[in-house]
Amino acid sequence: MNKEKINKYSYWKANLKIVSILLSIWFISSFGAGIIFSDFLDKIKIGGFELGFWFAQQGSIIIFVLLIVIYCFLMNRLDKKFEVSED
Amino acid sequence: MDVQLLTYIIVGAAFALYIAIALWSRASSTGEFYVAGGGVHPIANGMATAADWMSAASFISMAGIISFMGRDGSVYLMGWTGGYVLLALLLAPYLRKFGKFTVPDFIGDRYYSNTARLVAVICLIFISFTYIAGQMRGVGIVFSRFLEVDINTGVIIGMAIVFIYAVLGGMKGITYTQVAQYCVLIFAYMVPAIFISILMTGNPIPQLGFGSKLLTEDIYLLDKLNLVLNDIGFNSYTDFNKSKIDIFCITAALMIGTAGLPHVIVRFFTVPRVKDARTSAGWALLFIAILYLTAPAVSSFARLNFVNTVDNTAYADTPNWFKNWEDIGLISWTDKNKDGIIQYRSGNALEKNKPQFTSERGQYNQRLVINNPTSNANEIYIDRDIMVLANPEIAKLPNWVIALVAAGALAAALSTAAGLLLVISSAVSHDLMKKTIKPSITEKQELLLARISAATAIIIAGIFGIYPPAFVAQVVAFAFGLAAASIFPALVMGIFSKRMNQYGAICGMLSGLTFTASYIVFFKFISPEYNNQEYWFLGISPEGIGVIGMVINFLIAIIISSITKPPPIEVYKIVDIIRMPGGK
Numbered sequence: 319m320n321k322e323k324i325n326k327y328s329y330w331k332a333n334l335k336i337v338s339i340l341l342s343i344w345f346i347s348s349f350g351a352g353i354i355f356s357d358f359l360d361k362i363k364i365g366g367f368e369l370g371f372w373f374a375q376q377g378s379i380i381i382f383v384l385l386i387v388i389y390c391f392l393m394n395r396l397d398k399k400f401e402v403s404e405d
Numbered sequence: 406m407d408v409q410l411l412t413y414i415i416v417g418a419a420f421a422l423y424i425a426i427a428l429w430s431r432a433s434s435t436g437e438f439y440v441a442g443g444g445v446h447p448i449a450n451g452m453a454t455a456a457d458w459m460s461a462a463s464f465i466s467m468a469g470i471i472s473f474m475g476r477d478g479s480v481y482l483m484g485w486t487g488g489y490v491l492l493a494l495l496l497a498p499y500l501r502k503f504g505k506f507t508v509p510d511f512i513g514d515r516y517y518s519n520t521a522r523l524v525a526v527i528c529l530i531f532i533s534f535t536y537i538a539g540q541m542r543g544v545g546i547v548f549s550r551f552l553e554v555d556i557n558t559g560v561i562i563g564m565a566i567v568f569i570y571a572v573l574g575g576m577k578g579i580t581y582t583q584v585a586q587y588c589v590l591i592f593a594y595m596v597p598a599i600f601i602s603i604l605m606t607g608n609p610i611p612q613l614g615f616g617s618k619l620l621t622e623d624i625y626l627l628d629k630l631n632l633v634l635n636d637i638g639f640n641s642y643t644d645f646n647k648s649k650i651d652i653f654c655i656t657a658a659l660m661i662g663t664a665g666l667p668h669v670i671v672r673f674f675t676v677p678r679v680k681d682a683r684t685s686a687g688w689a690l691l692f693i694a695i696l697y698l699t700a701p702a703v704s705s706f707a708r709l710n711f712v713n714t715v716d717n718t719a720y721a722d723t724p725n726w727f728k729n730w731e732d733i734g735l736i737s738w739t740d741k742n743k744d745g746i747i748q749y750r751s752g753n754a755l756e757k758n759k760p761q762f763t764s765e766r767g768q769y770n771q772r773l774v775i776n777n778p779t780s781n782a783n784e785i786y787i788d789r790d791i792m793v794l795a796n797p798e799i800a801k802l803p804n805w806v807i808a809l810v811a812a813g814a815l816a817a818a819l820s821t822a823a824g825l826l827l828v829i830s831s832a833v834s835h836d837l838m839k840k841t842i843k844p845s846i847t848e849k850q851e852l853l854l855a856r857i858s859a860a861t862a863i864i865i866a867g868i869f870g871i872y873p874p875a876f877v878a879q880v881v882a883f884a885f886g887l888a889a890a891s892i893f894p895a896l897v898m899g900i901f902s903k904r905m906n907q908y909g910a911i912c913g914m915l916s917g918l919t920f921t922a923s924y925i926v927f928f929k930f931i932s933p934e935y936n937n938q939e940y941w942f943l944g945i946s947p948e949g950i951g952v953i954g955m956v957i958n959f960l961i962a963i964i965i966s967s968i969t970k971p972p973p974i975e976v977y978k979i980v981d982i983i984r985m986p987g988g989k
Contacts, residue, residue, distance in 0.1 A: 330984055337494050344490045348483045348660075353653050356645075366616040366625030371643045374479035375701040376612060379486045379694050386493045386687040393498075393683060402987040404678045 329400045336392050340385050348378040411808035412552060419589055419812045420566055423819075426585055427570030427578045435852050438575030439506040439831050440674040445580055447681040451688025453583035454672045456590065456816070457824035458485075458663075458689070459696055460536070461543025464590060464817035469792030471704035472711075475642040478704065480652055484659025486690060486697050491664040491893075493686035497673040499900045501682035502983045506674065507828075508667045508892065509836040515899040517976060518907040519841050524914050526836050528891045529667045533825045533832075534865070535884040536668075540825070541870025543818040546790065547811055549733060560870035563819060564863050571823045571830075572859050576675060579823045586816035591695060593813020597797040597806050598699045601706045604800060611702035630709045637716060638751040638782075642705065647946075648938065654949030662885030662951055665893030668821075668828040679986035707792045710799050715785065716749040720769045723747070726798035731772055734762055735788035738771050739778050745769055750783035760786050822866060830859035883925055886947070890917035890954025898962060903980045909966025917958030924950045 351359060356370030364372065397403035432438040445453070463485065471478030503511055508529060513522030541560055548559020570578045602614035606626060618625050624632075631641040640646055647655075663669065672689075673682045714724065720738060730736040737760035738747055745768075755776035765773045794814065797806045834855035839846060846854070891914045898905040898913075925947045928936040938944055945953065 326981065326985065333984070340494060341490070344487065348487050349653060349656065352479060352483055353649060353656065360643075364616070365613075366618065366627045368643055371476060371479075371627075372616070374476065375482055376698055378483050379697055382486050382490050383687070383691050383694050385490050386683075386690055389494055390680075390683045390687055394680060397680070397986050402985050404680060404987045 325400055329396065329402060332396055332400075333393070336389065336396070340389055344382065344385055347373065347381040352378050408804045408807050409553065411804050412811050415805070415808045415812045416552070416815060419585075419816065422585055423566060423582045424569055426582045427574045430577045430581045431573050432575035432577045432852075435506070435835070435848050435855065437577045438852055438855050439827075439835065440671070441575075441577040441580045444677055445675040447676055447685035448688050449580065449584050450672060450676050450681075450685045452587040452692055453580045453675075454669065454685065454689035455692035455696075456583040456587035456820040457672060458669055458693060458821070459587075459590065459817055460821035461540050461814065461818035463696065463700075464594065464814050465543050465546070465793050466790050468700045468703040468707065468796075469789040471701055472708045472792050473789050474646075475640070476645050477647050477652065478701070480655040480659065482697055482701060484656045485663060486693060487656070487660040488663025489686055489690040489693070491660060492669065492673075493683060493690070495897055495900070496664060496670060497682045497686050498679045498986065499983045500670060500896070501673050501676065502679050502986060503979075504674075506671075506835055507831050508670050508896070509832060510840070511899065512892075512895055512910070513836070513840060515976065515979060516895075516905075516907040516910045517973060518911065521895075521907055521911050521914070522836055522840060524911060524918075525892065525895070526832050528887055528914070528918065529832050530829060532666065532884045532888055532892075533668060533829050534869075537822055537825045537862075537866040538869040540818045540822040541866055544815060544822075545870055547794070547814045547818070552811075557871050560867055563815070563822075563870070564867040567819055567823050567826065568860065568863050571826050571863065572856050575855065575859075576827055579820075579827055580675060582823070583820045586820040587692060590813040590816040590820075591692070593809045593816070594696050594699060596809060597800070597802055598703050598706075600802050600806065601710075601796065601800045602702065605706055605709070611699050611706075615702040615705045626709065627705060630705055633709065633712050637712070637749060640751075642708065648944050650944050651938075651941075651946050651949055654945045654952045656949075658889050658949045658951035658955075659885050661889035661893050661955055663888075665888035665891070665896070666884070667832075667888075667892065668824045670896075671828055671831075672824075703793065703796065707796050707799065710796075711787075711792070712749060714799060715747055717746060719746050720771055721745065724798070724801075726795050730788075730791050730795060734760070734772075735791050737762070737774055737786040739774060739776075739784050739786075740767065740769070740771070741778050741782065741784050747784055748782055749785045750781060752781040752783045753779055754781075754783040754786050755779060758786070826859050826862045826866065829862045830855050833858040883922070886921045886925060886951030886954060887918060889951035890921040890958055894955055894958040894962065898959070900980070900983060903977050904966060904971055905962060906966045906969055906972045908969045909962040909964075912965045913958040913962030916961045917954040920957050921951050921954030924954075 352374035359370035360368040509525035545556035
């Protein structure tokens with residue numbers, strides 16, 4: 319394999335790794351904390367919020383925003399490392 | 406000043422602003438008409454995407470629905486935001502790199518097939534019209550309540566405004582008006598929320614307010630709400646009522662559907678670079694999250710206020726807003742126990758739920774209905790759509806806030822309608838005419854055609870608004886379910902699997918579509934009497950069935966493509982190119 323091909327392959331692999339880690343967090347914070355484990359989390363109370371309820375109506379959305387911010391940061395770094403960035 | 410005059414001034418000023426922007430940003434090429442020339446700043450695109458996305462349903466209906474569904478309403482909060490993570494991570498950057506005009510463009514080129522393009526066009530047109538019908542109803546409600554013109558006049562005014570900026574400006578005009586509309590709608594949403602939060606809990610941040618204690622009593626707001634509701638026979642606000650599998654599937658269907666909605670995807674074609682597509686998705690979700698994090702707070706405030714104001718109050722003593730909404734027909738009171746006092750309890754107050762009013766008035770001057778009362782003690786019918794609009798009045802906020810909310814609701818409905826109209830017009834002029842039926846047309850003719858189809862789509866949308874199909878509410882599930890079961894899998898596989906070929910993709914889309922559509926049609930239209938958990942497949946309601954449709958789509962596509970011949974070498978090259986931001 320020539321250098322360009324190896325580069326392409328490892329860039330894509332690194333990309334998939336970032337995407338799968340972030341999507342796992344996406345799943346755990348919404349479907350996990352907000353729905354599947356919500357009964358358990360509801361036993362913990364912070365202020366007036368049951369924790370499972372808070373995740374379903376607030377926490378998951380905040381985490382979604384953070385996930386995209388982190389994704390942008392990691393991908394920009396990856397683009398620079400593999401010299402595929404558009405600047 | 407009275408509400409009416411203030412509303413005219415604020416709404417009029419907002420409309421003048423939109424038209425000025427439209428005149429300033431006219432489109433002169435198909436590139437500008439379809440994707441604003443691909444030169445929109447990521448933050449501006451983020452705001453435009455947010456306005457595009459947050460429709461009359463988000464602005465007007467969502468907080469009201471959550472108010473009455475309590476915890477089950479979380480499906481909308483997570484479902485309509487979580488999809489942006491999928492969009493940012495799985496679709497937006499790659500589709501931007503692909504760099505064409507429309508979603509069917511990608512499907513047609515990637516699957517080297519005009520059949521695939523056509524299937525995508527059909528899904529897209531169906532999804533978009535479903536959605537637009539809802540927007541026009543929203544415009545009608547706002548006009549009839551706040552501007553006191555009849556609904557038809559209101560819809561025609563709304564159509565005329567959208568016509569000016571969508572037909573003249575195309576995507577370019579729409580994008581910059583949407584930026585203005587976002588500012589109007591978010592301001593209009595936040596101001597009453599902050600006011601009410603301060604009045605009830607003393608905390609100016611609504612997101613914290615609904616987890617705080619009430620000013621009047623030493624008890625947390627949500628605990629108080631649970632107590633009050635339990636007292637009058639409702640379940641606790643913070644408990645699930647639906648089964649967990651159903652909650653899970655509805656949330657997933659809404660998330661995946663969001664990521665598959667063409668008018669949202671196409672927004673990421675308007676930014677200059679792949680990097681901007683990612684950033685822009687982040688900004689979009691941030692701008693959306695501001696409203697979505699506030700909505701559940703508004704819901705709990707509104708429910709508590711509503712119960713406190715209405716229950717156990719003599720009809721003669723009810724505030725003005727109650728009677729105004731009753732006049733429009735979105736609230737009704739049936740004095741079952743003949744005491745002249747309103748009893749608000751759980752259960753439907755009337756047979757067939759929705760009131761059918763007679764022209765007569767009762768003993769207390771309340772409007773009478775022909776429906777038979779049910780046997781329970783509840784005397785109140787309330788349409789959930791009015792909660793956000795009535796909220797400032799319920800909380801006795803100043804008149805300018807009420808006027809502002811009307812302007813915000815109109816901004817939300819018009820911005821979404823415009824985005825959808827553009828997707829429909831580009832599907833007709835670009836995907837259907839230029840790419841399929843008559844490739845020989847010049848760019849000038851294509852642009853004219855795009856304008857004509859946008860104008861036609863506006864007229865059809867207006868007709869939906871004036872003669873609203875009774876099934877609007879039911880078909881919303883359709884739009885998301887179909888997007889999840891048809892477009893989303895085709896796009897994801899097109900990017901993440903090189904081996905996926907046209908046969909797999911087409912069979913996948915059609916089977917996902919057929920399964921989802923027949924399930925929804927069966928339970929919503931053919932046999933609504935079976936529409937309950939007992940008969941649902943795995944206990945999944947029609948709202949959530951899109952997820953199963955998506956799984957079917959993926960499975961069929963993978964099986965069919967593995968036994969048919971692989972795609973041509975050019976397709977492998979396309980996929981390689983879209984996976985890398987820079988270079989060829």
